[in-house]
Amino acid sequence: MKTTINQKGFLIDGTKCIGCRACQIACKQWNELPAEKTEFFGGDGYQNPADLSSKTYTLIKYREVIKKDKLVDWVFHKDQCQHCLEPACVSACIVGALQKTAAGPVVWEDRRCIGCRYCMLACPYNIPKFEWYSINPDIKKCTLCSDRIENGLPPACAKACSTGAITYGSRDELLKEAKKRLKSGPDTYYQHIYGEDEVGGTCVLNISSIPLEEFGYPGNLPKESLSTTTDPAMKSIPGVVIGLGAALGITAFIVNKHKKQLSEESQSQGDQS
Amino acid sequence: MTNHWIDIQHSDVIIIIGSNAAENHTISMKYVNMAREKGAKLISIDPRFTRSSALSDVYAPMRSGTDIVMIGGIINYALQNNRVHKDYIANSTNGSFLINPGFGFKDGLFTGYNEAKRKYDKKTWGYQLDARGNPKQDKTLKDPNCVYQIMKRHYSRYTPEMVSGITGCPVETFKEIAELYTSTSAPDRVGTIMYAMGTTQHTVGTQNIRSYAMLQLLMGNVGKSGGGINALRGESNVQGSTDMCLLFHILPGYLKTPQPKDVDLAAYIKHYTPKTNDPKSANWWGNYSKYITSLLKAWWGEHAQKDTAGGFAFNYLPKREGWMDHITLFEQMYAGQFEGFLIWGQNPAVGGPNVRKERKALEKLKWLVVADLWETETAAFWKAPDVNPTKINTEVFLLPAASSMEKEGSVTNSGRWAQWRYASIQPGDAGWHGDARPDLWIVDAMFKSLKAEYKKDPGKFGDPILHLNWDYGTGDKVDPHREPDVHKVAREINGYYIKNGKPAGQCISFGKLKDDGSTASGNWLMCGGYVNWSSKEGKRSDTHYVKNEAGEFSNRYARRINEKDEPKVQKLIAAGRTTGLNLNWSWCWPVNRRIIYNRASVDLKGRPFDKDKWVIRWNPNLKGGKGAFEGDVPDGGWAPGTKYPFIMLPEGHARLFAKGLRDGPIPEHYEPVESPFGNENPLSGQAVNPVILQYYKGTKVQRELNPIGKNDKYPIVATTYRLSEHWQAGAMTRNQPWLAELMPDMFAEISRELAEKIGVKNGQKVKVTTARGSVTCYALVTARFRPFDLVDKNGKKIVVHQIGLPWHYGFQGIATGDAANILTSHVGDANTNIPEFKAFLCNVVKA
Numbered sequence A: 001m002k003t004t005i006n007q008k009g010f011l012i013d014g015t016k017c018i019g020c021r022a023c024q025i026a027c028k029q030w031n032e033l034p035a036e037k038t039e040f041f042g043g044d045g046y047q048n049p050a051d052l053s054s055k056t057y058t059l060i061k062y063r064e065v066i067k068k069d070k071l072v073d074w075v076f077h078k079d080q081c082q083h084c085l086e087p088a089c090v091s092a093c094i095v096g097a098l099q100k101t102a103a104g105p106v107v108w109e110d111r112r113c114i115g116c117r118y119c120m121l122a123c124p125y126n127i128p129k130f131e132w133y134s135i136n137p138d139i140k141k142c143t144l145c146s147d148r149i150e151n152g153l154p155p156a157c158a159k160a161c162s163t164g165a166i167t168y169g170s171r172d173e174l175l176k177e178a179k180k181r182l183k184s185g186p187d188t189y190y191q192h193i194y195g196e197d198e199v200g201g202t203c204v205l206n207i208s209s210i211p212l213e214e215f216g217y218p219g220n221l222p223k224e225s226l227s228t229t230t231d232p233a234m235k236s237i238p239g240v241v242i243g244l245g246a247a248l249g250i251t252a253f254i255v256n257k258h259k260k261q262l263s264e265e266s267q268s269q270g271d272q273s
Numbered sequence B: 001m002t003n004h005w006i007d008i009q010h011s012d013v014i015i016i017i018g019s020n021a022a023e024n025h026t027i028s029m030k031y032v033n034m035a036r037e038k039g040a041k042l043i044s045i046d047p048r049f050t051r052s053s054a055l056s057d058v059y060a061p062m063r064s065g066t067d068i069v070m071i072g073g074i075i076n077y078a079l080q081n082n083r084v085h086k087d088y089i090a091n092s093t094n095g096s097f098l099i100n101p102g103f104g105f106k107d108g109l110f111t112g113y114n115e116a117k118r119k120y121d122k123k124t125w126g127y128q129l130d131a132r133g134n135p136k137q138d139k140t141l142k143d144p145n146c147v148y149q150i151m152k153r154h155y156s157r158y159t160p161e162m163v164s165g166i167t168g169c170p171v172e173t174f175k176e177i178a179e180l181y182t183s184t185s186a187p188d189r190v191g192t193i194m195y196a197m198g199t200t201q202h203t204v205g206t207q208n209i210r211s212y213a214m215l216q217l218l219m220g221n222v223g224k225s226g227g228g229i230n231a232l233r234g235e236s237n238v239q240g241s242t243d244m245c246l247l248f249h250i251l252p253g254y255l256k257t258p259q260p261k262d263v264d265l266a267a268y269i270k271h272y273t274p275k276t277n278d279p280k281s282a283n284w285w286g287n288y289s290k291y292i293t294s295l296l297k298a299w300w301g302e303h304a305q306k307d308t309a310g311g312f313a314f315n316y317l318p319k320r321e322g323w324m325d326h327i328t329l330f331e332q333m334y335a336g337q338f339e340g341f342l343i344w345g346q347n348p349a350v351g352g353p354n355v356r357k358e359r360k361a362l363e364k365l366k367w368l369v370v371a372d373l374w375e376t377e378t379a380a381f382w383k384a385p386d387v388n389p390t391k392i393n394t395e396v397f398l399l400p401a402a403s404s405m406e407k408e409g410s411v412t413n414s415g416r417w418a419q420w421r422y423a424s425i426q427p428g429d430a431g432w433h434g435d436a437r438p439d440l441w442i443v444d445a446m447f448k449s450l451k452a453e454y455k456k457d458p459g460k461f462g463d464p465i466l467h468l469n470w471d472y473g474t475g476d477k478v479d480p481h482r483e484p485d486v487h488k489v490a491r492e493i494n495g496y497y498i499k500n501g502k503p504a505g506q507c508i509s510f511g512k513l514k515d516d517g518s519t520a521s522g523n524w525l526m527c528g529g530y531v532n533w534s535s536k537e538g539k540r541s542d543t544h545y546v547k548n549e550a551g552e553f554s555n556r557y558a559r560r561i562n563e564k565d566e567p568k569v570q571k572l573i574a575a576g577r578t579t580g581l582n583l584n585w586s587w588c589w590p591v592n593r594r595i596i597y598n599r600a601s602v603d604l605k606g607r608p609f610d611k612d613k614w615v616i617r618w619n620p621n622l623k624g625g626k627g628a629f630e631g632d633v634p635d636g637g638w639a640p641g642t643k644y645p646f647i648m649l650p651e652g653h654a655r656l657f658a659k660g661l662r663d664g665p666i667p668e669h670y671e672p673v674e675s676p677f678g679n680e681n682p683l684s685g686q687a688v689n690p691v692i693l694q695y696y697k698g699t700k701v702q703r704e705l706n707p708i709g710k711n712d713k714y715p716i717v718a719t720t721y722r723l724s725e726h727w728q729a730g731a732m733t734r735n736q737p738w739l740a741e742l743m744p745d746m747f748a749e750i751s752r753e754l755a756e757k758i759g760v761k762n763g764q765k766v767k768v769t770t771a772r773g774s775v776t777c778y779a780l781v782t783a784r785f786r787p788f789d790l791v792d793k794n795g796k797k798i799v800v801h802q803i804g805l806p807w808h809y810g811f812q813g814i815a816t817g818d819a820a821n822i823l824t825s826h827v828g829d830a831n832t833n834i835p836e837f838k839a840f841l842c843n844v845v846k847a
């Protein structure tokens, strides 16, 4: 496993989160992302929109915890790119548009992206999203505010969070802190640090009163990276994914990328990315 | 707040009741979380499991409108089990005071009730006095007429079973929170109560707050770090606006609005200056004459002389007769009693109670001026979906106002800290929004135009306008390119000495104010916030240093020194002083005291009850061996034991028993005007607060559009609330696409049980109807609401459903929806007439 000594990340503590979504708005503000059209709610509780998208890099999800038909808790979770230590999305990208930086963030570069969407299929958390609505579509996702942290600022969402639910810092330190919290709160926390080992570890560490699986995260992920750091990356993608990729028709897709036809297709898809 | 936001971190037990702090005061949860990290327990009491409840250790459900039962139950638990702080009660409260033996309470009514007048004669509500005219006391708290024993008898009826039957909170849960909270009666433990509009907006709103304050006094929690009684103000500067008198019954600094019987200044001062014969009582309001005279000097300057207009121009002040609250104002408007109206930073067509009636009232106006950032529903009432604009003759003027980011000045937060903020952009700068103007410019221009009219024709009573002391540096003419000087305003609010008719330096504190016309102060409480510069104030490079044509000043609101950077303070903290007072960050009224009533946090020798996080303590070595308090600014510097701690009251002791209220000296539970028990109250024969205003039973015009519903037709309890994602009546957030994305539509939260009963699924639409009107909205079906198991007066078990509705929505902007206040009524609290927004009856069907 690679050293994480200089990598930055988040400790997201669901037991401190109040689901206020200041983080969600701060992310849109910093990244100048447009609002999505929503109606009522897009998921459990107050969730909106329905999913991450090229316009929404982070999303608060709500779960009512019911035992014996009685509500016992209401838990909130911040969904976003986990910034894997060895990201499958990066190794899946055939043109190097996605990059893992030394400071931790996994970033993308519009100029390089050809819109093949392999990263979407490779990511175990279903994070990268496609600009369905654009005539020149790219892949979008949380960058861990790499443009801010390069300039010594905390990520926008972490800065906006008033409750202490998001702690930004060095991953090593955050991991220690997470372990400390778990130890001192055996009744408060579900005893697992999601992101410590999953797919080789991620820069975002999550602790909560309930397992993250309850928010739709995959359980039992391998401790090894899904990327085997091989190049080309396609090898690391599970067979089913390759099949889907082939069905999409990679070449045709690239050729069509700039054509109007795609924008029409995307319009018909709305924002269901 | 008696304390302040940062101080919440020092609590051992925190109750959030009548508030959804996580949702509406998100920053408070930073400090709640800090306290929890140190082992504090959080109790959430709410009809609905909220975002605040999500962080709680114990959640206690409570039907809307039953706070006094819940808290009265905890008080009973404390008194029955001796879980109270007895020394504190004896020395700092009126628990030991003997009450007139004629005082009594029977079947829901205190002695002296006059049914015809719907009013109490309070003759029997007084103290027994000794020969010197001071209240008699029994420090053992055993005399049957002492307040402590009266309370014990009164609340003995509030048993856990009674609490459960009325509030719907299971007996076990109630006992758990009662036990947990009364653990703070130990001198070295402390608890706090965080509350907001869920407490106040009831027909018993004032008594709800009283019940919290009384519990805090019994626990000995007032004056201590981590304690107090903490009103979380719902807007960034609502504390400031209250301090500056944006209420009908007070002038700046909580001086009383004169009434017709206050014929001149002498009569007014006599009316409102409390007296005491007890030398140990500081009786701070004994200084009343100095504060009102200085206010009159600030307002009418040279024209306020000893012999002008009732003395210092006193009779220039408008006088009020009776109620002039929001509901009354709109009732009068509806009845056509006035023709013009100015609305500023308010959107009553969404936020007012009974908006169908209030929107209709706006139609009766000849003209309406709205100053706001957007065209609100109030400005656009004539184009509401259900009205015909051609039938409305009101002329509406919309004045574009600057936002808080676009103007400079002070903002006073809930903790009474007045903090200076700067304009990020000036009128005329690139990016400035159209013709928008800061409020100060608008009011300055408006006044100058008005004065010009009065100059032309002063009419019957032009002097108050023509003589007003008004010069904020923009000349006589309205000039769109000249901004009034906000520092001049701040200097006037602070106050200054007057010599030879001219300002002669800033007053340093309200102790210097006089009633002979030699001082002026726009608000005595703020005196000390904006003073002359001296080397003691800091360095000229500090943020609070101000230099202008009038001289050099210390704008203490702009101080930005964190106590972490103050070595002297760190020494005290190492010796146990509490953290977070930050005495050199901003400025706080009164006299920069961060935790008020702090003299109650020490014993008669000046030793803190709580050694680990004391607020003040007596240090005999200070002042060259004379001794002084150190730590926070004390409630007066007198040696410990020489003055009583509650200096604003003539008896110097906090009032567990308070004669001043209209509806009783101790809180008693009455049902909301619309109650699921119908006309019954399980606790007494008196269903509803007996002294509330009853417009719904008034004249024909008052009764119009204001019917009250009964539980047969409207069996479901409803309440309203706010969301993190929207702000008040919505203009600032429903016009914001990102926030509209999060909360796009009006919805009602309903329990799974009710949803099943009416056959509605999550995301389908429901129609909610009260006696006043209906709203149609989405149903959010949730386990966070549960039906309440109640017990009625006859001991019969009944199941009562409750729903909740956000009140932000209206027909303007991006995120629109029916206004929840279509459902609410023109019924208010007995003492303030604040509307009963928080508990009413409805019916819900699938739409």
Ligand code: SF4
Pocket: A016, A017, A018, A019, A020, A021, A022, A023, A024, A060, A076, A078, A160, A161, A162, A163, A164, A165, A166
């Ligand atoms: S800002 Fe913080 S507390 Fe609010 S939803 Fe985001 S993570 Fe939770």
Ligand code: SF4
Pocket: A081, A082, A083, A084, A087, A088, A089, A090, A106, A122, A123, A124, A125, A126, A127, A128, A141
């Ligand atoms: S979470 Fe997904 S998108 Fe983010 S770095 Fe890991 S693989 Fe890439």
Ligand code: SF4
Pocket: A026, A027, A028, A030, A031, A057, A058, A080, A141, A142, A143, A144, A145, A155, A156, A157, A158
């Ligand atoms: S780190 Fe930056 S990009 Fe990622 S969720 Fe937070 S604000 Fe958005």
